[in-house]
Amino acid sequence: MADLVCVNSDVVERIRASARGMGIDSCWVAATHTHSGPEAGCSPGGAPSPPELSERLESAAMRATSAALADERDATLHTSRVRISDLASRRHLPELRAIDIPVDVLVVSSEGQVAGMIVISPVHPTVLPYDNHSASADLSGGIRRALRTPTRWVVAATGPAGDISTRHTRRGRDEHEIDRLGALVADRLRGRVLPADAPGSMTLIPPVSASVRLAAKQPAEAVIPGDGGVTSGRSLSVLEQGRRIARDLMARDHSHPYEIEVQVLALGAVTLVAVPGELFLELGERIRAGAAAPGIDVVVLGYANGYLGYLPSRDTPTSYETLVSPVAKGSGELVVAAAIDAAAELMNRRRGDDRI
Structure with missing residues (x-):
C-alpha cells in the first residue's frame, strides 16, 4: 500500500518482478489515493511513472515484503x-x-x-x-x-x-x-x-483475472452546457477544472478502447476484489452483492494494480468525475460485471478444492 494518488501499471509490474525473485508468485500493489504524496505520473488513462519514484517504490516494497516474511506466523x-x-x-x-x-x-x-x-x-x-x-x-x-x-x-x-x-x-x-x-x-x-x-482456514486461492475493454469517451461527453446547475464558487471552479481536463483528453484523440484488469482472490472466507481505478460507491456495493455467497465476505479495493481514472456509471449526472474520466459512461457497470464473473470463477475453484 503506497501513500500516493495512484500506482501505474508499469511500477506494479516492476514490483511484481522483484517479488517473484523473493519466491512470491503474486502480489497486489495499491495506492491510498492521497493527493499529498509525490508526483506519480497519474493522469486519466494512466501514464509512465517517474523513474526515481519507481525505484523508491520498488525498494520500499521489497523492504516491507522482507520484514513481513521474517515475521510470518x-x-x-x-x-x-x-x-x-x-x-x-x-x-x-x-x-x-x-x-x-x-x-x-x-x-x-x-x-x-x-x-x-x-x-x-x-x-x-x-x-x-x-x-x-x-x-x-x-x-x-x-x-x-x-x-x-x-x-x-x-x-x-x-x-x-x-x-x-x-x-x-x-x-x-x-x-x-x-x-x-x-x-x-x-x-x-x-x-x-x-x-x-x-x-x-487461511487457504489462499490465487487471483482470477478478468480483462475489461472500455470505450473511450466521445467528444459529446466532454461538454457540459452552462454551469450544469452548480451555484457555489468552489463547485464552479471544480467544474471548470473538469472542463479543461476533458478538453485536453479530447485533444489527444484517443479513440481506441482502454483495457484494464480486474482481479479477485480468496483468502480464507474472504473474497478480495481489486479495481485499477476510481469506482463509485454504489458500484462497489453491487460487486459485494453480486459476488456474495453463504459464509463468504466480499471486500472491494480501489486504486489497485494500475490506474485508469474514474469509472462512471451509466446514470451518473455530468460532473467533474465524468468530465475527467477517459472512458464512456457505463464503464462502471462493465467493471462490475467482470468482477462478479471473476468472483463466480473463484467460487468454482473453491468448490473444486473443497474449500467451502
Missing part, C-alpha cells in the same frame, strides 16, 4: 463492517446529504489476539486543501494513527471512493481535522474489531 482472517453517517458524503452534490459510509476491516488474529488490520474506507483521503505543499497520507494516515498500537499494525486502504469525499462533512482542512476524522473511524470500530472466535 499462523493467523486467521475475518471481516467486520461498520457504517458511519458523519464521515463523508457524495461530493458532486451541491450540499450535504447524509449517507452511511460502509467501512470494511480485515482483521488478522494470531494467538488469540488481534495482530493487525486492514481498514478499507470508500472515501477520498483529501482533507488537506489543494494548495497544500506538505507530504501527507491525509485521511489514511489519520486512520492509521488512531487505530495503531504497539502490538497491532494497521494498514489503511481506499475502496470504491470515486464519488465520496469529506467535502461536506469536514470542519477544517488541516492535520487536526485529519486526526478528528481518524478518531471518528476508530471510535465507531471500537468493540467491533475482535480476535477470531476460533482458528479458521
